[in-house]
Amino acid sequence: RKEVEQDPGPFNVPEGATVAFNCTYSNSASQSFFWYRQDCRKEPKLLMSVYSSGNEDGRFTAQLNRASQYISLLIRDSKLSDSATYLCVVASNDYKLSFGAGTTVTVRA
Amino acid sequence: DAGVIQSPRHEVTEMGQEVTLRCKPISGHNSLFWYRQTMMRGLELLIYFNNNVPIDDSGMPEDRFSAKMPNASFSTLKIQPSEPRDSAVYFCASSLRFYEQYFGPGTRLTVT
Secondary structure, three states, X not given: OOOEEEOOOOEEEEOOOOEEEEEEEOOOXXXXXXXXXXXXXXXXXXXXXXXXXXXXXXXXXXXXXXXXXXXXXXXXXXXXXXXXXXXXXXXXXXXXXXXXXXXXXXXXX | OXXXXXXXXXXXXXXXXXXXXXXXXXXXOOEEEEEEEEOOOEEEEEEEEEOOEEEEOOOOOOOOEEEEEEEOOEEEEEEOOOOHHHOEEEEEEEEOOOXXXXXXXXXXXXXX
């Protein structure tokens, strides 16, 4: 079983829509959680950390459910520039990040 | 400030040849990571250096792969001999805080 599993999508949404997706992780001892963003043929970049209480960063909201071992990301008021692959990332120790395969989001005009 | 620099950006080589990928991390970062990304396996950690010392190389696929970090500003990943299944994008990343990793643009390797 993979450490981090994501729905690959793609999620095709119109501008202004809300899109949400989850990922699940297998290691209950995982300590930290993040979302990275990867544009087509580019490098991954940190989007935001995910805290137990849930957190927002502008139009982005991340949630963590430790009991069910899943993480979610919600994007409100989608922009064309939000089109990317979103990588769910889990840290099981103080240096190793496990990356999900990514969820592709395409925002259309 | 310059980000992580990788070279070459693209490499096409024949099976059996030696391949050397290079990375210059962000100045001041004390951790360096080499990753490989493929469609089938996603992003995999190959090796992690902290203060130029290899800490975890458990992701290195086999003895054909080796990595060095002779100083704080340079690292190499070498594949010898290369095989077609090594074809992938190889990323180098550096960080001060482990979770905030800054990735280089990657080297797209094709082994024919």
